[in-house]
Amino acid sequence: MHAAVSATSPSGRTRPTLRDVALLAGVSPKTVSRVVNGEAGVSAPKTAAVQRAIAQLDYRPNFTASSLRRANGRSAAIAAVLEDLANPFSAVLHRALEDAARERGVLIFAGSVDEDPDRERDLVRAFRARQADALVVVPASDDQSYLGREVNDGTPVVFVDRPPVGLSVDAVLADNHHGAAMAVHHLVAHGHRDIAYLGDLRTITTARQRFQGFKEALSDHGIRPATIVHDLHTERDSEAAVRGLLLADPAPTALFTSQNIVTIGAIRALQQLGRQHEVALVGFDDFPLADLLSPAVTVIAQDPSEMGRTAASLIFRRLDGEQWHPTSHLVATRLIVRGSGEIRGPHSR
Amino acid sequence: MHAAVSATSPSGRTRPTLRDVALLAGVSPKTVSRVVNGEAGVSAPKTAAVQRAIAQLDYRPNFTASSLRRANGRSAAIAAVLEDLANPFSAVLHRALEDAARERGVLIFAGSVDEDPDRERDLVRAFRARQADALVVVPASDDQSYLGREVNDGTPVVFVDRPPVGLSVDAVLADNHHGAAMAVHHLVAHGHRDIAYLGDLRTITTARQRFQGFKEALSDHGIRPATIVHDLHTERDSEAAVRGLLLADPAPTALFTSQNIVTIGAIRALQQLGRQHEVALVGFDDFPLADLLSPAVTVIAQDPSEMGRTAASLIFRRLDGEQWHPTSHLVATRLIVRGSGEIRGPHSR
DNA sequence: CTGAAAGCGCTAACAC
């Protein structure tokens, strides 16, 4: 009998080890290891004996233990520090990472940050302690230089959706600036001059970039921004803000909402006041059922799935030993015309 | 210089180990271990020396290695085998598990099965190989007896949304039968007799349970089911099926859709034909923006978040050593009245 | 309070 009360659960038996298999099959541990890992150079009879023993004991290899000793020390797991697993952007991004990882037998650890910098650091630490081979991060903090020290061992890191600050790593970003500008051009082309901006927390880089794109596009048309509301982070915030705007005089003839939660809050306000067919709306971020609303919602769509694929590709190329200087990859946004953005304004010809 | 080309990445330095810290601090490895784990009984000067060395080397403990030797052998990670990380049900369930796990410093591995039994088994194997402490499973296969052998060591397993087959473990299930029956009673109360059933793949247990509830509730009212369509698994399937029904004569005056994808397909068909204000609809599963459509959609809502919390609680109680016979926990569904289900039928008083 | 020795489950390196 050999040691091990260890790998046991409350009421459970102890798990058989590679050693147990070797004993039962009458071979050395190394031979079992060879069979388990499909290495060539084990005779047919021994292979059979080992397989029989494995089946009999119901042996399962401990990948964690093997990675401790294996040459590259890889855990075959990567970590994703996301905004909120339950929101569609994070969920779709996560899924795209999973699909890319699956092809390589790599698993994924994921966690939600909820825009909390402390939580971001805690997650990074926890993932590192578990030897994640790489890190995908949607940052919430305003400075990620801690990450440089945290992973100064060559662990690949890719930022997604928001650029790194105080740190030089690959990033995959949506073209927020151009997307917001497209929205403005579209609304102006439909006769609007009085376009309200409704934006998310200014601590969020993407919100700032979208605002920048909004402002510059207006100025391209020689229009001065009329109404600007920042720091809307919930549907309720947005709904209240939009209701306020619409009841004012003069009310804007069009709305640009910088993010899907804000867009949805705006739609609620429009519907409550029965103005959804009068006031134009273009939202940043596509969302499910946007095409089934009345009017259907014109949006600037991001492509979180493509962002995930790109991030995964950067990570795996680095893990395969490729080297290059940290680079930002811009993923295009596109205007999806559905109705709400084509409501005519007072200056339409 | 000590060994280790191991824990190194392509271009990276090797990670410092506990041993390196000990050498630098001039103490034994065990003393470093004590400091790292906050064990009492280390003198102030040695503690300080160790902490200095840790900071200087930027040492990060390897939790994986420690768990190999630690008494309970736990990896402080649990695994979730879900349907599809990108769909809202899975995503919200995942998030609820995360929140519960976070309180205990436990991380989560998750993967998508996509209704593929092979994928289910592969994921279970991969999670086990990485020593997940427990398994949350939304099964896709029609028999999970393999799991009994796979985890016959006392690893807690909880099934969510669908009951285990060929295996006796805890389960957290929505009250599908009663939910579907509520939908029928509601439609009948609004004057409908000719209620079409539109359901998901019959391989999925929940779809079968909902159909059962539908049928029995109709029969309670002495109504014989008129139109039944099974095996709709995409929006397109559902949309086509509903369009067919609505163009037939006689067309049903109400629809019961057994799942949100099916519901959304049905809404598309209704809108295309302009019949959304004539034909009543109750869908199983709530979905975002259901209240913003016109008409707003009456649904039988599940509570995936509550299901996740319940599953997590079962798992952690077992991990804490509590014991009981495997039990099924029913999570209530509830009717949310919004408009589409209250469209009057020909038999309303 | 501290450290030496042994070993968790497995594989690298080298022997035979």
Added chain:
DNA sequence: GTGTTAGCGCTTTCAG
């Protein structure tokens, strides 16, 4: 082909 020895990074056990 196959086995032996050592050791991955850490904790256990136990001696001082």
